[in-house]
Amino acid sequence: MLGFKISELTIGQKASFTKTISETDVYLFAGISGDINPAHLNEDYAKNTFFKGRIAHGMLSASLISAVIGVQLPGPGTIYSSQTLNFLAPVHFGDTITATAEIDEIFPEKNRVSLKTYCINQDGTVVTKGEALVLPRK
Structure with missing residues (x-):
């Protein structure tokens, strides 16, 4: 499976990934990240x-963006350069x-x-918003 090359991309092209966040997801993320804040x-x-x-964790929802970029758009082979985030x-x-x-x-x-x-x-509320800069595969 290979991601898109830059010549195969167009402005407005988009992709999405959906996941229901479980208690297990939060505990596993806490263990991986070391963020054991009692708010979580x-x-x-x-x-x-x-x-x-x-x-x-805010970064748990933000990590779903990484799934979109690394798997779908531009996809496998893409290098993440930067990401801004606002937790809304x-x-x-x-x-x-x-x-x-x-x-x-x-x-x-x-x-x-x-x-x-x-x-x-699921209610249509934007929970996280930002911008990413990536390098598609060559």
Whole structure:
């Protein structure tokens, strides 16, 4: 499986990946990342926070963007150069998140592609938004 070459990409082209975030996902992400903030893992603590319960790590939803870029658009062989992120709403256990990457600009002379990136929950709320710069396979 090979990703798109820059010559095969067009502005406006997009791809998405959808996943329901489980309690297991959050615990595994905490173990992998080392982020054991009680806002993610301790219900007694989290119920007294602004969100009134545990929430998933922001970077967990952002990692779904990486899945889109690395697997679909531009896909396998792509190198991630940079990513900006704004976390706009919490992701709760059981939320279904759709991550999307959409080609915004193409720089063929540098083999670079700029993408709008965002994650939306099952209610249509944008939870994460940003921009990525990637290098498609040669």
